[in-house]
């Protein structure tokens with residue numbers, strides 16, 4: 221036990237400070253949930269100490285002793301003590317009520333943005349899919365393209381309540397950002413929701429928290445909270461088209477204005493230690509990398525994107541791709557990760573992900589018409605030339 225102690229303490233330390241620690245709260249919802257944990261811990265902890273102390277006392281006081289007379293009569297065998305039994309039931313009920321009242325209050329509190337803050341609240345819709353998260357911004361309309369849509373990185377304004385509508389496109393998932401809020405299930409045919417608020421700008425890890433199939437464990441996302449100015453700049457950057465077809469044809473023009481993040485500096489009121497963390501710095505750099513991409517490479521990529529049927533499932537605004545069953549890839553270059561928070565967004569990882577999606581994330585639905593790990597998809601669609609309708613699918617998926 222002594223040898224195992226450092227392991228235990230190391231684990232404890234990680235629970236308190238790790239990237240998915242519910243003890244390191246950064247907003248009012250997570251705080252209220254932690255408060256319920258402490259109420260329960262205190263009530264059950266005190267109960268445990270009292271019960272254990274009485275048991276220890278009884279075991280020591282009434283233990284068999286060498287000096288006991290073996291022939292002595294057995295002690296009085298009582299049937300029970302109504303007074304003690306009733307008080308124990310009463311005390312247990314009291315303890316449970318003591319836990320239930322703050323628990324119910326917290327459940328109601330975390331369910332939706334408090335009435336007096338509804339005016340300032342922001343709204344997003346999170347949809348779970350096997351195995352990634354889609355984030356829609358109903359308040360941000362883009363000409364001819366509907367809502368602003370992103371994937372696997374939820375950018376929110378810091379210091380403002382955010383109502384998150386929870387949807388699923390397939391099976392049950394759950395939305396959980398341990399430092400901010402959760403976990404609430406995303407149920408088919410049911411509109412759940414929750415709210416969260418990051419008090420300071422920062423970078424927070426999220427995770428699907430309901431078993432949803434083969435790659436549940438790697439169904440991750442990130443929440444990035446920005447101050448109002450940065451949030452507005454980020455929105456403007458996102459709303460711009462990835463790069464126009466016309467610009468591609470000429471092989472010039474900028475990809476998109478780089479999003480410049482303003483770190484307020486260590487002593488500024490809006491400063492968060494998260495700003496200096498490696499993932500946050502990587503995220504900022506990612507914006508500049510996207511802006512500096514070579515136009516010739518981008519044009520080549522666009523051609524591949526069309527030829528390899530990527531556009532059937534993915535969207536890149538400014539291009540022909542309009543698929544909605546897979547993540548919106550507009551400004552993919554500006555994201556820190558690919559494959560739903562699984563791999564750092566580097567060229568090598570992106571290549572690996574596209575070439576061998578099933579090796580990276582087993583069971584996922586990204587087939588590219590070439591061997592993809594254990595699955596090989598081959599075939600073609602028979603199309604009616606007059607109407608353009610699919611006559612028959614000649615497709616085999618060979619799970620070799």
Ligand code: CUA
Nearest residue numbers: 393428430432
């Ligand atoms: Cu989605 Cu587990």
